[in-house]
Amino acid sequence: MPLRIGAIPIDFPVGLGALAGYSDLPYRLICRSLGVPYCVTEAMLDRQVLLEGKLRKRLIRLDPADHPVAGQIMGTEPEVMAEAARSLDGMGFDIIDLNFACPVRKVVSHKRGGALMNDPDRALAIVRAVVEAVPGRPVTVKLRRSFRDADKTHEVFWTIARGAFEAGVAAIAVHARSVEQKYTGRADWGFLAALKREFPDRTILGSGDVTSPADALRMLDETGVDGVLAARGAIGNPWFFEQTRDLAAGRPPRKPGLDEQRDVIYRHFRLACEAYDPQRGLKILRHFSLQYAKMHPRRTDLRNALVAVRTEEQWRAVIDAFYSGPQ
Numbered sequence: 001m002p003l004r005i006g007a008i009p010i011d012f013p014v015g016l017g018a019l020a021g022y023s024d025l026p027y028r029l030i031c032r033s034l035g036v037p038y039c040v041t042e043a044m045l046d047r048q049v050l051l052e053g054k055l056r057k058r059l060i061r062l063d064p065a066d067h068p069v070a071g072q073i074m075g076t077e078p079e080v081m082a083e084a085a086r087s088l089d090g091m092g093f094d095i096i097d098l099n100f101a102c103p104v105r106k107v108v109s110h111k112r113g114g115a116l117m118n119d120p121d122r123a124l125a126i127v128r129a130v131v132e133a134v135p136g137r138p139v140t141v142k143l144r145r146s147f148r149d150a151d152k153t154h155e156v157f158w159t160i161a162r163g164a165f166e167a168g169v170a171a172i173a174v175h176a177r178s179v180e181q182k183y184t185g186r187a188d189w190g191f192l193a194a195l196k197r198e199f200p201d202r203t204i205l206g207s208g209d210v211t212s213p214a215d216a217l218r219m220l221d222e223t224g225v226d227g228v229l230a231a232r233g234a235i236g237n238p239w240f241f242e243q244t245r246d247l248a249a250g251r252p253p254r255k256p257g258l259d260e261q262r263d264v265i266y267r268h269f270r271l272a273c274e275a276y277d278p279q280r281g282l283k284i285l286r287h288f289s290l291q292y293a294k295m296h297p298r299r300t301d302l303r304n305a306l307v308a309v310r311t312e313e314q315w316r317a318v319i320d321a322f323y324s325g326p327q
């Protein structure tokens with residue numbers, strides 16, 4: 001069955017999940033050029049979406065090449081979340097995604113993100129307010145399997161999932177870890193399978209431990225979810241999506257040569273300079289090139305060289321030295 005979120009068709013069931021610090025417009029555009037069919041923005045605080053200013057400009061960027069895209073918001077007051085959703089709707093985000101999953105302590109202590117997995121009444125009040133605020137626009141929610149690791153009944157999860165579908169959400173995305181687990185331990189794919197069995201006619205997106213293209217296809221196969229959101233496995237490997245399409249079509253996944261990797265890194269740098277400014281572009285790419293280095297045959301030497309870099313000239317010299325010619 002082809003993946004759809006509301007009325008929006010997604011032409012392949014493996015997309016780029018929300019990644020704070022990574023799934024910004026420049027990286028989304030890089031992934032789009034390598035076959036990603038669907039992306040989610042970094043989580044945006046509802047108040048930041050509503051506040052005119054530099055931060056808002058930095059967070060909220062759309063590009064004709066970056067659709068369908070979900071704008072993800074995080075907050076605690078139903079009215080403010082609804083207002084932020086209306087704002088993203090007006091800007092042309094295809095889908096509004098509500099973050100009830102973030103485990104970061106500061107977020108949870110402000111009753112946002114993953115805290116909502118402990119507060120079903122508030123979670124559902126937010127869902128209802130947002131669905132009502134953006135008629136016709138698909139709304140999705142990102143959940144964790146529970147708040148506490150020890151909670152194997154997942155009672156709050158089922159309350160939120162059922163209530164959210166009843167309120168009209170188009171899909172539920174689930175990171176199959178608890179909020180307490182943060183990013184440690186294993187994601188419970190068995191829970192994703194149970195979820196799909198419970199809602200066979202609804203759209204379910206799975207997340208957690210999708211470290212390779214083969215994992216993405218295995219999650220689809222083993223759990224029956226309608227779509228998969230790759231996250232850490234796709235940081236620094238934007239070829240992930242093309243490779244997953246290759247695997248699904250029975251072709252060996254294409255591995256980019258070093259020249260192609262270098263071209264993508266420089267293109268990413270140009271996009272980041274355009275989206276922000278050259279100083280910030282360099283900061284982002286210094287950080288990102290450590291992730292791109294995961295694919296390099298001399299990753300340790302490359303990483304060591306990159307951490308010593310301070311200026312754009314130094315950074316370019318390292319990239320040129322490691323990515324040019326025979327290695």
Ligand SMILES: Cc1cc2nc3c(=O)[nH]c(=O)nc-3n(C[C@H](O)[C@H](O)[C@H](O)COP(=O)(O)O)c2cc1C
Nearest residue numbers: 017018019020042043142175207208209210231232
């Ligand atoms: C650095 C980082 C930032 C993340 N930021 C977000 C975010 O802003 N919103 C969100 O819903 N999930 C976020 N996540 C969670 C991922 O989307 C994903 O659900 C999680 O990493 C599990 O998938 P994985 O085990 O394949 O990485 C983030 C994860 C990481 C590692």
